[in-house]
Amino acid sequence: MDILNTLGINFKSIIIQGVGFLILLFVLKKFLFGKISAIMKARTDEVKNTYEKTEKDRAEAERLMLEYQKKLTEAEAEAARKVQEAINEGNRISEEIVKRAKEEVEQIRLKAQESIEQERKRALADIRNQVVTLSVLASSKIIQQSISQKTAEKLVDDFIEEIGELSVR
Template sequence: MNTFVLGSAMANGDVLFTLVSFIILLFLVRKVAFGPLMNMMKQREQHIAGEIEAAEKNNAETKKLLEEQRAAVKQSRVEAQELIERAKKQADEQKDGILVAAKAEAESIKEAAVKEIQREKDQAIAALQAQVAVLSVQIASKVIQKELKEEDQASLIRDYIKEVGEVR
C-alpha cells in the first residue's frame, strides 16, 4: 500500500508540475503568440473593413457617374433633337424663300416677255400698215394708169394680195 500512496503522491506532484507547466506555457503563448496573432487578426480585420468601405465608396461613385452619364446622354439627345428641329425649320424657311424668289423671277420674266411680244406686235402692225399704204398707193397708181374693167380690177387686186402674201 505504501507504493500506491507513494505513486499517488508522485502522480500528484507530476500533475501539479504539469498543471503549473501548462499554465506557464499558456501564459507564455498568450504573451508571445496570441498578442501578435490578435494584432495581426485585428489589422487584417481593419484592412478588410477598409477594402469593403473603399469598394462601397467606389460603387457609390460609379452609380453617381453612371447617373451623370445618363443625364448627359439624355441632355445630348434633347439638344440633338432641338438642333434637328431648328435645321428643319431653317430648311423650310429657305425653301419658302426660294419659292417666293422663283415666283417673283418667273413673274418678272413673264412681264418682260409680254412687253416684248407687245413691242414686236406693234412693230409688225406698223410694218404691215406701211406695206398696206405702199400697196394701196401702188394699186391706186396702176388703177389710175389704166382704166380697167371690173374683171381686170378683181384680177389686179388678187395679184397684189398674192404679192403681199409672198412678201410676208
C-alpha cells in the same frame, strides 16, 4: 487527502501542472497570441477597408451612371434640337427657292408680254407702212384714171378710217 490519493490525484503534480500551464500561457501570450491578435486585427482592418472601398466605389459607380444617363439624355435632347433646326432650315430654304422660282416665272412672263407687245407694235407699224405704200400706189392709179374729185376724196376718207381702226386695236 486520502480520498484524493485513492483517486490518484496528486496535489503536487496538479500544482506543477498548473504552474507549467501558466508559464505556457504566458509564453504563448507573449510570443504567439500578440502576433495572432495583430494578424487578426490587420485582417479585420483589411476586410473593413475593402468593404468601405467597395461601398465608395459602388456609390461612385452609381453617381457616374446617373451622370452618364443625364449626359445621354442631354445629348439626345441636343441631337433632337439640332435635327429640328435642320428641318426648319431646310423648310426655310425650300420656301425661299419656291419664292425665287415664282419671282423668276413672273419676270419671264412679264418679259414675254413686253416682247409680244413690241412685236405687235412692230407688226402694226409694218402694216401701216404697207398701207401707206398701197395708198400712195392706189392714189397714183386713181389720179391716172382721172376719176372725179368726189370719188377720190371718198376713197381717201374710207382708207383713213380703216387705218384709224387698225391703230385702235
